[in-house]
Amino acid sequence: MRPGAAASRGGAGAGSSRRPGEERALTSVSAGDRYEGEQPEDLPRLWHVTLTVSGAEAPLKEVRRALEQLAHDHPFLLTSRYACDHAEIRYWEEARDLHDAAAVALRLWGEHRRTSGLPPWEIVGLEVIDRETYHQRIAEGYGPPPATPVGVHPF
Template identity: 80%
Template sequence: MRPGVAATRGSTSGEERALTSVAAGERYRAQEREEPESTRPSDAPRLWHVTLSVSGEKAPLHEVRRALEQLAHDHPFLLTSRYAPDHAEIRYWEEARDLHDAAAVALRLWGEHRQTAGLPPWEIVGLEVIDRQTYHQRIAEGYGPAPATPVGVHPF
């Protein structure tokens, strides 16, 4: 199977679809253009960049890839996943009221989808949640992870 392409689960025809990311909705972009962050209500949703790291016992590489592709299929908000036989990293944007909400969703992601996506029984070993401004500031200064491209599921 080509990188960045996932087979549709349960498909007998071998149907494939490209993994894609989902940009912020028009409502969010319009709100961002019209209101400086300092004037927004405190409960208005914001974008948070999430990096979730998981690790555990070695698993067959093809099974790890298939599980991450299934997770991306089930949740197209995932930007990119990197994986190895004993660890993986998932990066995506989360829309949430505050950091606590974004972190809570991120901490549930792996466990809630372990069965449906067939994810390995690994534990979460790292979590970073930063706001959009901090993410772009890090990139501009040459720090932090490179922008999440190419989109999809890739080996380390």
Template identity: 85%
Template sequence: MRRVRPGGTTRGALTSVAAGDTYEEPRDLPRLWHVTLSVAGPGVPLTELRRSLEQLAHDHPFLLTSRYAGDHAEIRYWEEARDLHDAAAVALRLWGEHRLSAGLPPWEIVGLEVIDRETYHQRVAEGYGPPPAAPVGVHPF
């Protein structure tokens, strides 16, 4: 272990604080973000789409619910990320990165909403915004 001079210097993961200073939690710790991703495109058979969305749910463990019709779908899940930009970047890659492995149709992303946990719970408590994702799973619209 390295010795650190008094005066509050930082090296790597070790931090020294002068006597009497208080420790503050780093501000860039991951937070939970509620993501709603909407995709749409040419119609596909519902049984194939359902199987693909179920595979996506298996591949992406934080997936809460998917709703679908023959030409569009909505996916809702929680993402752990440092900030909104990181959560949105992951969400925008989700469909494309899992398209082949899950057999998803070649649809485009037509909507994205990313909100923090507090905003999500505030909206639900006030009676507007997305209702809690229940029942969890893959369901038709």
């Protein structure tokens, strides 16, 4: 799981035998491994995220370049669509629950605005759905079309 993809479950003292101020070592966990006492509902799941932003007009070339930089820096992005005053970013997020996936999505634009050169737009829409719901919508013909072609494209 990516750092920051899910909020920490409990701090020092929350079911922990660590003493205050004691450092906790981080260890890698192989795919499929479980922590002792971890339930299936605690394991990370895939969430389909659609983040919509808008604001004052910006030159199309700059918007495209910024979204391409964001996709380069964060290759989990599936597709971005853009115009001079709004954009939509779609991607899959791995998180334990919807709250964690939404929290990461809501930070994405602001945290990478400077490093990617993104316009100073605000988030005006957010949809986070689980994998089953995404595939059900596609099968029923009323969900967003699959993200093809992948990449950055104008509306």
